[in-house]
Amino acid sequence: MEDLTIRQFNLEQQENQESHETEGFSARTLVVRRGQPFKVSLVLGGSGYDPARHRLVFKMLLGDLYVQIPVKFSRQPAQHQWAAYFQADSLADPQTLTLYLCTPASAPVGTYQLQLHVLSTYQHKIYRVGQFTLLCNPWCKDDSVYLPLESQREEYVKNDFGLLYMGTPNNIASRPWSFDQYETDILEACMSLLQVSPQHKRDWNKDYLSRGDPVYISRVVSAMINCQDDQGVLMGKWSGDYSNGVHPTKWTGSGEILSQWAETNFKPVKYGQCWVFAAVMCTVMRVLGIPCRVVTNFNSAHDTNANLVIEEFYSPMGEKLHHSKDSIWNFHVWVESWMRRQDLGMAYDGWQVVDPTPQEMSAGMFRCGPASVKAVQDKQLSAAYDVPFVYAEMNAEVHTFIVSNNQPFQVDTDTDRVGALICTKSLGTSLPQDITAAYKAQEAPAALDRRSRQGLTVSLNFDRVPMAGEDICFTVMVANMGNTMKTLREHVNAQVKEYSNSPGDTFWEDHKVVQIGPHQTLEIPHQIPLEKCEVTIGENLVNLAVVIEDEESQERVLAHEDFNLASPEIFIQVPNKENVVPQKEHKAQLAFTNTFHVPIGGVLNVSGSGLLENKIQIRVLALQPGKTMQEMISFTPKMAGVKMLHASLMLSNIPTVIRGFKTIRVKTL
Known part of the structure; x- marks a missing residue:
């Protein structure tokens, strides 16, 4: 036999x-x-x-x-x-x-x-x-990425959509993103990322043996998301001409990026900025089984000389000047990954900052982290990896100067502006979760620096949230704390800026002479007309500053604020949303009203991981001001769970993208 x-x-x-x-x-x-x-x-x-x-x-x-x-x-x-x-x-x-x-x-x-x-x-x-x-296995207690709550595993491992937060702390903009980890060939692309890394090419044996440690994996992935040192996924670009690639604001998900990278034999995809780098890294980490979430730090410092001080300079007319290598990004986006830190001890287990945006080198490569969030909070600057850099991003002081006759005069010290708000998508909802306290130890409020104020205080207040397509209305509030009448010169200046760069040229300014009595508060209204605001439409922000000058003493007081314009929204409704099930066709209605003062046109893109096999594109032609566009689309869910349908309207005659999203709970059959 x-x-x-x-x-x-x-x-x-x-x-x-x-x-x-x-x-x-x-x-x-x-x-x-x-x-x-x-x-x-x-x-x-x-x-x-x-x-x-x-x-x-x-x-x-x-x-x-x-x-x-x-x-x-x-x-x-x-x-x-x-x-x-x-x-x-x-x-x-x-x-x-x-x-x-x-x-x-x-x-x-x-x-x-x-x-x-x-x-x-x-x-x-x-x-x-x-x-x-x-x-990796977040469900296994012996795995160093074990996450104890099922709700956390659903959100930070299995969830294939998310929200990225941008804008300013006072006007947070939510951007929907598809992580796409379940889409065709995405797992294979993520495994290829490990195989083409410099660590694997240098010593494949050592690389394989090290891949049991999520600390090691996160450092490899952090370097491989950008292409500074290797065959990384994304090439960064923060200004200039994007015509030979895709403008970073137009990406809506990780799948297109990872697929293009893999299909072109690992040529970097053009272009990314911080939120794109972070969102793609979140996809890769979730695919590998390492819990991950995208985090935004509002007013994020880049402290080039590591002295924990950022210096900013203004002219007497309120124009922000380019006199410092230090900078503050209006927001910066990174990821947190959950893991044990056996190299640091149990106290530093948990969320770790990992930042794939190429800013500074870490051990000879453009990468950052994993830096324990608890180590950042405890100011343990000797803890691996890159804790001092992360600490400075949210704890630097801001010293503000007015430059007159080539002489800088310090007018303010702000210890609260940098790292004003740190947030991530909350568990199971579309709301931002404030996690600032996890990074920043609670301290007594700092005393207000009044050394150069000469009895005057000044502040900026918006009459309403600035909206795209409307005039910008704000009020300058001046208080005279002294006992004498003062004649004041007011200089107000508005400059357009990108979130990661210093402002450009002034696009609007106003100058007045006013009088204020002793112990009086004066309200000075201003309006930036719509035709002047058009340069700010899109992803740009505005640096608004006012300088109040006492004519007699020539002492000056400064107030400034960066702000973004809120965009109109695409509204998505799903009829019979309580009965959405897999493998059955369902409908969704999209509606958008043109709030701009001119007709608009462009391309409407609708996507949804696990809901749509391919992105839907609809051309929008000459939608008149005040008119509403309505479109009905069909989708067929692949599997049960919470999914996101999101839409983006890329306008052809105005440099902006209008967005909207809807979460849909797909029930089991």
């Missing part, structure tokens, strides 16, 4: 991926998580399996590294071991076997080849069973 042969292998992909929380991945191979058994079924031929005569050994290969695992009769093994086992009732039919394989909770992430060796007295046969992709 013919000895034992293996006729058929079954990696039980559907059953395994359901139990491993990987069923959404559109992968050609089995996707499982470490520290958790997965099932393999064998159909036997020949004499059938006899434990007295036959020995089965699985061989798992990662590149040329491998581990050999003999199959044993066992209960589920400890989660720190490589193991293969079957249960006693598996031998009821000698022609079929059901086996379970288990990897350690610290096993390297990667794509493994699986072999089965059949040994007996007279034979040694080797069968190629197939391959599987192994990910």
Whole structure:
């Protein structure tokens, strides 16, 4: 009789991926998580399996590294071991076997080849069973990325959409984003990112062995999202001509970017800015099984000389000057990833800042982190990695000067402006969650610096939230704390600016002479007309400043504020939204009213990971002021869960993008 042969292998992909929380991945191979058994079924031929005569050994290969695992009769093994086992009732039919394989909770992430060796007295046969992709496991307590609450795992691992926050602390703009981790070929692109990294090319053996540690993985990914040192995913660009690529504001999801990068043999995709770098990194980390969320730091400092002081300079007319290498971005976006820090100790476990935007080098490469959020809060500047840089981004002081006759005179010190608000999408809702306190230890309020105010105070107040398509109305408030009448010169200046750069030229200014009595508060109204505001439409912000000069003493007081214009919104409604189920066509209605003073046109893009197979594009022609556009689209959900449908209208005659989104709960059948 013919000895034992293996006729058929079954990696039980559907059953395994359901139990491993990987069923959404559109992968050609089995996707499982470490520290958790997965099932393999064998159909036997020949004499059938006899434990007295036959020995089965699985061989798992990662590149040329491998581990050999003999199959044993066992209960589920400890989660720190490589193991293969079957249960006693598996031998009821000698022609079929059901086996379970288990990897350690610290096993390297990667794509493994699986072999089965059949040994007996007279034979040694080797069968190629197939391959599987192994990910980190936030559901496993022994894994260093373990996240205890199911609601957190749903949001920070499984959720394939999110919101990115931009603008200013007083007017937060929410931008919908598709992380797209379940879209076709995205998992393969993320695994390729590890394979083409400099660390892997330099020493593949060391790289594979290090991939069990999420700290190591996050540093590799942080460097590979930008292309400064390697075949990274994105090329950054913050100003100038974007015509040979895609303007960063036009991206709506990670899938297009990662797919283009992989399909072009790893040529960097043009172009990214901080939120694009962060959102793509969030996708890669979630694919790899490392919990991740996108975080925005409003008024983020780039302290070039590491003295924790940012210096800003204004002219006597209120124009901001380019006199400093230091800068404050109106917002900066990075990610936090959840992991244990065995290199630092338990106190620094939890959320870690990882920033893929290329700003400064870390150990010779453009990357940042993982910096423990708790270490930042505790000001543990010696803790790895890059804690001092992250600390400065939210804790630097701002010293403001007015420059007159080439002499700078300090008029203000602000200890609260930098890191004014740090937020991320909250669990299960579309609202921002304020996480500033996790970064910044609570301190007593700083005393207001009045050294140069000469009894005057000044502030800026907006009559209403500045909106695109409207005049900008604001009031300058001046208070005379002294005992004498004063004659004041008021100089108001508005400059357009990009969020990451110093302002450009002045586009509007106003000058007045006013008188103010002792202990009087004066309100000076201003209006920037719509035709002057058109340069600010789009992703730009405005640096608005007022200088109040005492004619007699020539002392000056300054107030300034950066602000963004709120955009109109695309409204999305889903009829019968309580009964949305997978594999069935549903409808959504999109509506947008033109609030601009001119007709508009452009292209409406509608996308939704897990809802639409391909992006829908609709051309909008000459929508008149005050008129409403309505469109009905169809979508068919792939799977149950909370999904997001989002729309963006890219205007052709006004440099802006109008957005809207709707979360949809897809029920199980």
